[in-house]
Amino acid sequence: MDGRQSSHREEEEEAAAQKNKAGGWTSFPFIIATLAGITLASSGIGANFIVYLIQEFNIKSITAAQIANVVNGTTNLIPFLAAIIADSFFGSFPVALLSSCFAFLGTVIFALTATIKSLRPGQCIIENGSRLCQAPSGVQYGVLYLGTTLGAIGSGGARFTIAALGANQFHNPHHQAIFFTWYLFTLYSASAAGFTAIVYIQDNVSWVLGFWICVMSNLIAVVVFLLGYRYYRPDIPQGSALVALARVPVASFLKWNSKLSSRTHDYYYHGDHHHDEIVVPAMETQRKTLLRFFNRAALITDGDSIEKPWRLCTVEQVEDFKKVIRILPLLASSIFLSTPVGMLISLSTLQALVMDGQIGPHFKFPAGSISIIILISTSIFLSILDRVLWPLYKKLTGKAPTSLQRIGVGHVFNFVGMVVSAIVESKRLKMLHDINKSISILWLFPQLALVGVGEAFHYPGQVAFYYQQLPESLRSTSTAMISLLIGIAFYISTALIDQVRKSTNWLQDDINFGRVDNVYWMLVLICGINFVYYLICTICYKYHNKV
Structure with a gap:
């Protein structure tokens, strides 16, 4: 009875908020539009970042990859720091606004490097059969790094702080879960648009036009975010x-x-x-x-x-601390849920480079865009879950699935995706060695689609779970937790690849002479062990606020 009364009270509060034009679904369009604009801009630059450094700044490929890794690391670290600042001192809105402005300024500076010739080195020339390239000057490096740093700090700080601001507009946990689903759908859809449309413009029209489209996208996001200010329900920081x-x-x-x-x-x-x-x-x-x-x-x-x-x-601080301690085992499980995905993305790109990328008579699928399959499958399945499967599940069972149940299904899809990856690579190597034939890049699509479907289950489930189960004083931090976990997972995947190279001959510079299929079987084992560990954690865990 108490639970039904509480839910009814929350519904009444949100209805009152709608009437007063503060919080609730009234603020939803502004928050989602802001997220879409910032994500489109950051993905449009990030997707082709390494190529831009190599082609326009004459930076060596390995160095370019190292710079990109630093940028990605910063982008995954900043959300956690921004969330701490929001929770402790200023609240979500000021931090999200300042981060959005940083992202806009960084995008402008980055676009200027493509627009003004003096901000980048001259084109490489061929002399006596050798390719001679001028290295960037200190000033050119400085402008490039300034724009990149501001962009990484801004986009990283805005995305998950906006998630906390959006969730704070609702009291009802079910509405919060719906918001997180649409938040992830927007995040993935906008990223997919950046990886495809913006990259196409950069490759086939001009870098200048592609980057200035990103600038306009970021500017529109900041303007829309400010226009929605009067509709936001403010959150009050509760100290450090x-x-x-x-x-x-x-x-x-x-x-x-x-x-x-x-x-x-x-x-x-x-x-x-x-x-x-x-x-x-x-x-x-x-x-x-x-x-x-x-x-x-x-x-x-x-x-x-x-x-x-x-x-x-205080008693309240003790209980909040216990909530954090109880959730730590599940945090560990989340890290090792994302680690195989990080390796899959890297290895799939290497596979795509040596596979037949021709799709039809006029289109060749770019190897660097292979991870777009994960984004597309996640985006599509997120909408199917929200509109079809979850309502059907609730109709059949009388209740919505819990966050931990959704995460568990994501574990299963990850496991199956790794199994399919191992089988496909075994087939590829067999075809190559037996009849010297490269199989189509389309063979990689099923495994990536399975992982994408898994993310549609576990990613929103994790965001909602940590938001609702961590102490209220850590609301913004909880939404940024996923970014931090993914960042750690990518670092672990990098270390794991390095260890495999040292211990085995599975990962060769030419993967046609390696055994990437064995690496995938290793990931199958990791996924299986982690899933069993996760089940043990869920059995022992008690919800504070069950959804």
Whole structure:
């Protein structure tokens, strides 16, 4: 009964917000349009970034790849830092707006490098059969790095802070889940447009036009974001949440020899809350819980006072810290969910380079665009899930699937995708060695599509899960958590590839003489072990706010 009353109250609050033109679905178009504009601009530049560095800045291919890796790392790191700043000091809107402006300024500077000839080195010339290229000057490097840095900081800081701002417009967890689905659909669709339409313009018309389209896309995003300001429900920063959480283990260890009490008034509560209205850590001393040790942080002992926050924490801070601790095993599982995908993307590109890319008489599929299949399949399936499968599931079962259930299905699709990848590579090598025939690049599409479908399940599920299960003070940080996890996963995949090269002969410079199929079978094993681990984590985990 309490759950139904709570849900009804949330519906009434959102209806009132709609009436007052603040929050709810009224703000949705502005937030989604902003995300689309920023994502189109960043993907339009990022998709062809390495090619631009090689062709227009005469940068060696390996160096260009290293620069791109630094940019990608920054783009994945910044969302987490921006989210901490938003949660702790300024709120989501100011941080998202400033990040959007940084992204716009970075895109303008980057477009200028293509527009003004003096901002890039001269074209390479052929002399006596040798290709002579002029290296970029210090000023040219400086302008390039300035634009790239601002763009990476801006796009990285805006995307996930906008996600938190959008989710904050709703009180109902179900509406938040719907928002995250459309957020991911927009993110993937806009990225797909950047990877295709913008790249086509850059390759076939001009770099200048392609980059200035990105500038206009970013400018429109900033303008739309500002136009929607009066419709946004503001979020109030709650101080440095991470510092507050860090005080809990410190205070617990400082009082490690204190005996826990079963009396509620022996613990420090924030504000004027009544003891029977919140979770009481003193009551947990009656149960065998592994985390009861941290109850000492809120235990009032001799010498404690509210002026000593590193020695005395509130009950609420203790419970928030426990929420974070309980979720850590699932965070580890999320990292190893994305690690095989990172390797798949890299290896699929290498496979595409040595496969027959001709599709029809007039079109050759570019190897560098092979990962677009993941974006397309994810975008399509996200809409199918939201419009068809989830309503059907709810009609049949009477309830919506939980976030952990959706993530679990994503694990299964990832596993199947790796199995198909291994089988396809085995067939490719057999055809090549037996009859010296390269198979079509179309053979790579099914495995990438399966991984894309898996992302349609687990990516929105993870965003919604961390947003709803982490403490309220970490709302923006929770949406950026996925970016951080993906960044870590890509670093692990890079280290794993390096280790495979050192330990085996599976990854050769010419993959036709290697055994990439064995690498995929290794990823199948990793996916399988991680899925079993995930199931154990979900069995042990208890929702704080079930959706």
